[in-house]
Amino acid sequence: ETFTIAEAAADLSTHRSHLVRVFTQTYGIAPHQYVIGRRVDRARRLLLTGHSPAEAAAQSGFHDQSHLTRHFRRTLGTTPGVFAA
Helix, strand or coil: CCHHHHHHHHHHHHHHHHHHHHHHHHHCHHHHHHHHHHHHHHHHHHHHCCCCCHHHHHHHHCCCCHHHHHHHHHCCCCCCHHHCC
């Protein structure tokens, strides 16, 4: 399930910028970076179970394989294809 910062802020009766600021101060990472990290971790686990990079990208919430590859390389230092091999 997905939601926006604005929706989360409304549910918590606070402003978006306040939510982002408190999240970042508390966890040391911005909410968007956290979400990308979780998606990369899910893609990594899917690759380990034999899924193709394109399947892992789709099931992890990335727009396409190149979007996954960009964030995967930035986070883990390698591409999904090299990691899977």
